[in-house]
Amino acid sequence: MNFKKALVIFRKEILEMLRDRRTLFATIVLPVVLYPVLFIGFSAIMSRQTEVLEKRGSSVALVDSLSLRDAASREAYNLILGGLQATPYLTTLEAPPRLEQLYANKDIQAVVTLTDSLASSGFPTYKVGIRYDASGDQGRMLYGKLEKSLLQSAQTIIAKRLSELQVEQDYIKPLVIRQIDSSTDAKKMGSVLGMILPYIVILMLVTGASVVAADLVAGEKERRTLETLLVSSATRGEIVLGKYLTIFTMAMINVVINLVSISFSVSYLVTQLGLEAGSVKLPIGSFLILLLAMVPLATLFSALLLSISTFSRNMKEARTYEQPIMMASMLMGMVSFIPSIQISNLLALVPVINIALLFKAVLIGEWQLSHLLITVGSTLLLDVFAIWLTVRLFRSEAVLFRTEDDSGGIRTVKTNRRGFFNPLNALVYFSLALAALYYLGSKWQAQDLMKGLVQTQLVLILLPVLLVLRFLKLKSGEIRQVLRLRVPKLKELALVPFIAISAAIVVAIIGQLINQIFPFPKEYLEQMSKLFELDRPLWQMFLVIAVLPGICEELLFRGFLLRFFEGKKFWYPVLASAALFAIFHLDPFRLLPTFLLGTLLGWLTLRSGSLINAMLSHALNNAFALFIITYAAKPWLKGLVVDGENLHYWVVLPALLVLAAALWAFNKITATKEVS
Amino acid sequence: MIKVQSLVKEFPKKDGTSFRAVDEVSFEAAHGEIVCLLGVNGAGKTTTMRILSTIFQPQSGTAQIEGYDVLTQGDMVRRNLGFLSGDTGLYMRLTPREFVTYFGRLFGVGDDAIKARLNEMAGILDMHDFLDKKMEFLSSGMKQKVSIVRSIIHDPPVMIFDEPTSGLDILTARNIISFIRSCKERGKCVLFSTHIMREAERLADRIVMIHQGRVLAQGTLEQMRAESGLSDLDDIFVYYVNQAGTGTEVAAHEF
Numbered sequence: 008m009n010f011k012k013a014l015v016i017f018r019k020e021i022l023e024m025l026r027d028r029r030t031l032f033a034t035i036v037l038p039v040v041l042y043p044v045l046f047i048g049f050s051a052i053m054s055r056q057t058e059v060l061e062k063r064g065s066s067v068a069l070v071d072s073l074s075l076r077d078a079a080s081r082e083a084y085n086l087i088l089g090g091l092q093a094t095p096y097l098t099t100l101e102a103p104p105r106l107e108q109l110y111a112n113k114d115i116q117a118v119v120t121l122t123d124s125l126a127s128s129g130f131p132t133y134k135v136g137i138r139y140d141a142s143g144d145q146g147r148m149l150y151g152k153l154e155k156s157l158l159q160s161a162q163t164i165i166a167k168r169l170s171e172l173q174v175e176q177d178y179i180k181p182l183v184i185r186q187i188d189s190s191t192d193a194k195k196m197g198s199v200l201g202m203i204l205p206y207i208v209i210l211m212l213v214t215g216a217s218v219v220a221a222d223l224v225a226g227e228k229e230r231r232t233l234e235t236l237l238v239s240s241a242t243r244g245e246i247v248l249g250k251y252l253t254i255f256t257m258a259m260i261n262v263v264i265n266l267v268s269i270s271f272s273v274s275y276l277v278t279q280l281g282l283e284a285g286s287v288k289l290p291i292g293s294f295l296i297l298l299l300a301m302v303p304l305a306t307l308f309s310a311l312l313l314s315i316s317t318f319s320r321n322m323k324e325a326r327t328y329e330q331p332i333m334m335a336s337m338l339m340g341m342v343s344f345i346p347s348i349q350i351s352n353l354l355a356l357v358p359v360i361n362i363a364l365l366f367k368a369v370l371i372g373e374w375q376l377s378h379l380l381i382t383v384g385s386t387l388l389l390d391v392f393a394i395w396l397t398v399r400l401f402r403s404e405a406v407l408f409r410t411e412d413d414s415g416g417i418r419t420v421k422t423n424r425r426g427f428f429n430p431l432n433a434l435v436y437f438s439l440a441l442a443a444l445y446y447l448g449s450k451w452q453a454q455d456l457m458k459g460l461v462q463t464q465l466v467l468i469l470l471p472v473l474l475v476l477r478f479l480k481l482k483s484g485e486i487r488q489v490l491r492l493r494v495p496k497l498k499e500l501a502l503v504p505f506i507a508i509s510a511a512i513v514v515a516i517i518g519q520l521i522n523q524i525f526p527f528p529k530e531y532l533e534q535m536s537k538l539f540e541l542d543r544p545l546w547q548m549f550l551v552i553a554v555l556p557g558i559c560e561e562l563l564f565r566g567f568l569l570r571f572f573e574g575k576k577f578w579y580p581v582l583a584s585a586a587l588f589a590i591f592h593l594d595p596f597r598l599l600p601t602f603l604l605g606t607l608l609g610w611l612t613l614r615s616g617s618l619i620n621a622m623l624s625h626a627l628n629n630a631f632a633l634f635i636i637t638y639a640a641k642p643w644l645k646g647l648v649v650d651g652e653n654l655h656y657w658v659v660l661p662a663l664l665v666l667a668a669a670l671w672a673f674n675k676i677t678a679t680k681e682v683s
Numbered sequence: 684m685i686k687v688q689s690l691v692k693e694f695p696k697k698d699g700t701s702f703r704a705v706d707e708v709s710f711e712a713a714h715g716e717i718v719c720l721l722g723v724n725g726a727g728k729t730t731t732m733r734i735l736s737t738i739f740q741p742q743s744g745t746a747q748i749e750g751y752d753v754l755t756q757g758d759m760v761r762r763n764l765g766f767l768s769g770d771t772g773l774y775m776r777l778t779p780r781e782f783v784t785y786f787g788r789l790f791g792v793g794d795d796a797i798k799a800r801l802n803e804m805a806g807i808l809d810m811h812d813f814l815d816k817k818m819e820f821l822s823s824g825m826k827q828k829v830s831i832v833r834s835i836i837h838d839p840p841v842m843i844f845d846e847p848t849s850g851l852d853i854l855t856a857r858n859i860i861s862f863i864r865s866c867k868e869r870g871k872c873v874l875f876s877t878h879i880m881r882e883a884e885r886l887a888d889r890i891v892m893i894h895q896g897r898v899l900a901q902g903t904l905e906q907m908r909a910e911s912g913l914s915d916l917d918d919i920f921v922y923y924v925n926q927a928g929t930g931t932e933v934a935a936h937e938f
Contacts, residue, residue, distance in 0.1 A: 015788045019777070026776040026817075231772035235833070238736040238766040239789040240758055404739050405695070 008248070012241045016249025017256075024219060024257060034215045034257055038265040046272040057148075064096040065149050066115040068103050072122050080123060083133055086163055087121065090156040097152060116140070117149050119157075130168070194371050197293075200273065201367035202344055208265055209340035209363060212301065213308055215261030216254050217329045220312035223250045224401075225325035233407070243401045247313070251394065254309035262301050266294065293369045300369070300379065303386035304362045308336070310393030317400045320409055335359075342524060343367050350374075353520070353656060355381035358389055360524065427479060430583070433571030436475070437587050440563070443467050445593065457543060460551050464559040472567045490566035495617040498676050503611070503620050505669040507627035510607055512654060512662035514600045515632070519653050527596050536636075545637065552633050557626025564588045564605065565612040565621045581609035604628065614677045684872050685712040685735065685841060690744035692730050704730040706896035707744070712874050712889075714840065717867050719887035720876040721920065727896040728876035732845045735874070736766050748841050762790060765839040767859075769849035771830050775819040779810065779829040782818065783836055790837035797836060804832045808858070824855040831862050842866050844875035848882065860886065880916040890916075892923055899923040 024030045069091060071084055091099040100115065109115045120136040137153050140146035169176060188195075227233040236246060311332060319325035339359035342348055343366065350364035361382040368374035400406045448467050452459030476486045487493070564584050572580035585605030592601050608621040639648045649655055692705040705727045712718040720728045733739040735746055737757040745752060751759040774782055780801065787797035805811050808828045813821055818829065834842070844863060848856035863886060866873050877883055883890055884904060892899040900907060900923045908914055911922045 012789055012791075015785065019774075019781075019785045022781070023774060023776045227772075230775075231770055232774060234733075234738065234768070235766070235771055235786075236789075237738050238761055238764065239786055240761040240791060240837075241789045242758065408738075 008242070008244050010245075010248075012245040013248035013252065016241065016246060017252045020223065020250060020253035021256065024222075024253065027222075030218055030222070030257070033218050034261045035264055038211065038261065038268045042265075042268045042272040043275075046276045050276055060145055060148060061096055063145075064098065065117070065145065066098040066100060067091060067117045067119055067149070067153065068100045068106055068109070068115045070102050070106065070118060070120045072120060079131060080133075083131075083160075083164060084121060087119075087135075087157065087160045090160040091119070091153070094152055094156050097149075110138070116146060117153060119153060196273075196277070197370035197372060201370035204266075204269065204370065205343040205363035205366035206337075206340045207269065208262055208297075208301065208366070209304070209359065210337055211265045212258050212262050212305060213333050213336050216258040216305070216308045216312050217326070217333060219257045220254050220309070220316045221319075221322045221325035221329065222316075223253060224313065224316040225319040225322045226316075228319075228407075229321040237407075244398055247394070247398050247401050251309055251313055251397070254313055255305050258305040258309060259298075259301070262305065263298065266297065270294075293372070296369050296374070296379070297366060300362055300365050300382060303383050303390060304359065306390045307358065307386050307393060308332075310390055310397055314393060314397040314400055317397060318406055318409070339363065345525075347526075348524060350378050350382075352377060352381055354524070356385045357520070357524075358386055361385070428571045428573070430572055433568050433583075433587070436471075436571075437568065437591075440467065440471065441591060441593075443471075444591065456537065457547070457551060461555065464555045468563050469559040472563055475567075489570060490562060491612060491616060491618040492566070493617045493619070495615055495620050496676070499615050499617070499620055499673065500623065502669050502673050502676075503623045504627055505665055506607070506611070506673060507624040508631055509662040509666035509669065510604065510624075511628045511631040512658055513666060514604055514628075515635075515654055516656060516659045516662075517603065518597065518600045519656075521596060521599065525596070531596065548633060548637075549630060553626045553630035556629055557622045557624075560588070561608065561612075561618055561622040561625050564591075565608055566618045569609060569612065577613060581606055581613060584609050611673070614674065616677075684714055684749060685710075685718075685874055686745075686747040687711065687731070687735070688745050690731065690734060690746055691742045692727075692734060692739060693742050703896050705734070705741070708893065708896070708898050709744075710891045710898065710901055712872050714872045715867060715870045716888045717863065717873040717875065717886055719883040719890050720874065720893055721878070721880070721883045721887075721890050722876075722893040723878055726878075726893045728878075728893060729845055730896075731893070732766075732843055732874070732876060735760075735843060736764055737761055762837065763839050763841055765834040765837070765842045766845070767830055767834040767842070767847055768845035769847050769851060773818045773826055773829060776817060778815045778817055779821075779825075779832070780814045782829060783832050786833050787836040792837050800836060800838070801832060804835075808832070823851065824858065827851060827855050827858060831859070835866075839871075841872045842874070844873070846876055846878070848877070848879070880920065884916050892920060894924055894927065897927070899927050 069088055088099065088101070091097060103109060103115070106115075106118065110118060116139065118136075118138040120138070122134045122136075123131045124134060135157055137150060137157075139150050139153075141150070165179070166176065169178065224233070227236065237243075241249075312329060315328045315332070316325045319328055336359050339357075340363050342360050343363045348354075348364060350361065350368050354364060355361045355378045361378075365374060365378055365382050368378065444463065444467055448459070448463040450459075451462050476489065481489065564587065568587055569580045569584040572583040574580075585602050585608075588605035588608075589598050589602035592598075594601075604625075608625055611624055612618055612621045635644070635648065635654070638644050647654055647658055688709050690705050690708045691703065693701040693703050695701050708727070708731055710718065720731065722728050730739060734741050734753060735748065737753050737760050740754060745754070747753070748760045749763040751763065753760050774785075777785070783801050784794070784797050787800075788794070792800075801814075805814055808831065810825070810828055810832070813825055818826065821829070842863075844859075847859045847863070851859065860882070863873060863875060867888075875886070887904070889901065889903055890907065891901040900910075902910075904916065907916075907919050907923075911919045913919045913922055
């Protein structure tokens with residue numbers, strides 16, 4: 008690797024970027040202009056409009072219906088009238104004729120009505136009605152003015168009454184409440200900025216990087232310049248490095264400009280609003296830490312986006328493939344809006360989320376070095392992987408010179424007589440099954456959970472598959488072949504429990520992590536635990552929760568639906584059926600865990616050519632959950648379980664080790680590919 | 684010089700089988716010689732040239748550029764190779780000077796040498812007027828001149844031209860043809876591919892006919908005329924295609 012050549016590429020790319028108006032606009036002009044316009048311009052317009060509204064002036068009618076015309080009432084009336092007349096930009100009309108008409112025509116915008124009642128103490132209490140239109144800005148502003156004026160008049164009356172009684176003013180002020188806020192203004196500002204800034208900066212980082220990344224490889228493919236570059240004496244590694252540095256640099260420039268522009272605009276705005284200025288500027292120290300924290304994220308996105316750009320045939324395709332990454336990072340960046348979440352050593356391991364939370368912690372001045380180190384370290388590890396992937400992609404002819412895909416064509420299965428097994432039919436079938444589950448299954452389960460579960464598995468999941476296969480007029484041997492109902496090797500069966508249990512642990516811990524970030528609603532948890540707290544013998548629970556889903560759901564997803572996506576590629580049917588499997592659970596909180604589980608089960612099936620492995624694995628997985636919940640309170644499980652339901656996080660390490668070893672072994676013994 | 688021996692390149696197809704784009708291709712080209720790869724579209728010309736320029740890796744067989752192996756000594760191969768094709772793109776936001784300098788640096792040529800060579804070539808090709816204009820404003824003829832200079836900025840002993848005149852107007856194409864001749868005069872080893880028989884007739888010292896990935900025949904035009912008993916290159920090509928009997932009988936009028 009010759010760093011000099013990477014640098015030659017880097018300099019040329021930067022030069023090109025700086026000459027591209029679109030890139031310049033997105034990375035420099037937009038952030039420089041956006042925030043001042045957003046914060047300063049908007050607030051300026053607002054305060055100007057308020058002033059305009061105030062100066063426009065308004066009229067109020069004062070209607071006196073005091074029944075007792077004694078001296079005190081007259082005095083109160085005059086006091087109120089005087090107060091209103093002294094209010095700027097306000098015209099007060101005393102009991103004008105045709106009042107209702109004036110109010111309806113909006114010639115007067117409010118009516119103040121005075122009535123009185125004799126309080127039990129003997130002193131008169133005047134009732135003041137303020138009629139106004141609360142739907143308009145002017146009405147609300149006018150109400151504020153009137154209320155202020157009236158309260159002042161009330162104060163004057165109080166003062167007068169007290170002096171008549173020869174009582175000191177302080178007599179009626181037994182408590183004076185004073186706020187003593189221990190937080191500094193910087194911290195207060197930090198907590199507000201900590202919600203918004205991480206999100207904005209992550210968003211800007213991804214947006215900026217994606218514009219550049221799409222241009223760098225997919226753009227070269229589109230403009231037919233890539234070949235020329237490849238035959239130059241720069242190696243693929245040097246080309247990747249040069250381009251990678253370009254994306255990273257542009258992304259960081261974008262972040263710095265955004266941060267500076269935002270902090271400038273915010274502090275300007277704060278000064279304008281008359282808050283205690285000066286203390287709210289981002290301290291330069293935390294600014295540097297934020298930049299440091301953004302570096303690994305920028306490198307990660309650069310590598311990811313570069314690999315996408317390398318994979319894509321043209322810029323349009325690159326922009327399409329970039330969308331999911333942008334969406335995912337936006338969603339993850341939003342954690343900063345969730346008030347209760349704080350960074351922990353564990354969350355510091357989760358990419359993007361860790362940066363957002365660290366960002367927040369830095370802004371309120373409560374960050375720890377360990378969090379910073381874990382965040383930077385774990386992100387850098389991912390980076391290395393992403394860069395390695397990009398270089399690999401760049402060395403692959405098939406990727407670099409990818410031609411038109413024939414995606415969406417009908418895949419061939421041996422018994423595919425009518426072209427029935429294609430992805431479109433899978434989606435149609437799946438939608439129908441999902442609708443049946445949603446309308447029928449949940450109704451049955453609401454009536455009687457146990458019976459409903461059995462009915463769902465047998466009637467909604469298993470039966471339709473068998474009917475469709477009958478309808479296709481397949482012989483029973485062919486049906487077994489389509490569904491891969493083949494007895495697996497003994498070695499495979501021996502490995503499955505290790506895979507299933509360790510995977511169940513890993514998936515459970517991922518679920519717990521998700522719960523920590525997006526806490527499950529209470530009703531949801533109650534619903535879930537209902538399932539396991541059925542008052543039934545354990546063997547029945549085992550049958551309904553573990554065995555039945557293991558058989559029926561596997562027949563549907565890995566046996567049947569997976570066939571619809573088969574073709575040349577190994578992973579496509581695995582991932583597609585796993586996605587359907589995840590959606591089928593109708594549970595946003597378990598989407599990721601079920602997807603991962605589905606991926607594993609699909610892999611087991613395709614790898615070994617036998618559905619039985621997946622059935623066993625699925626059943627064991629569910630049985631494991633049942634087992635933990637049933638015996639969580641037992642002393643011999645104490646070491647593994649906390650709070651009676653959650654697993655200790657450390658359990659994930661041995662589980663991962665066992666899983667990796669078992670998967671490796673399974674992969675090894677199934678090395679001969681399935682002949683279909 | 685170029686030495687190609689039993690080169691095989693296969694591409695995987697979606698249905699699991701593979702497509703053999705280059706099938707046991709062998710030929711050689713020496714310094715001061717123009718060798719033409721002649722064949723219809725999809726014959727395997729571009730794939731062969733991409734293997735020679737280290738973009739693709741062959742499944743079997745060997746290829747050498749100036750004695751350097753394309754599989755194991757890719758870097759040295761690229762240093763000794765100039766590559767130009769008819770549809771090469773340019774970086775539109777750069778000027779010709781920046782563009783040529785960029786590739787010169789990538790080849791490890793010193794800035795002074797780049798400057799000197801660019802000046803020399805600009806004089807020969809009459810490019811001084813637009814050396815510092817952005818390339819998006821250049822005509823296609825000007826662009827092609829820029830590509831020519833780019834391809835020889837590192838003064839490679841071997842030049843490969845992949846369909847160099849395709850898509851070019853007649854005047855621009857003539858520039859390329861005379862450039863190819865001048866390469867030969869400078870003692871470079873030149874390999875160029877085309878599907879245009881006339882071009883091969885006019886330029887090539889030796890012709891390598893290639894069809895469906897296989898070499899049908901190779902030799903000088905005279906040798907081929909003598910062997911086939913035909914005078915027109917079109918007819919000679921069809922003669923060899925039919926001789927090979929690759930399953931697609933072709934009549935002369937199809938070309």
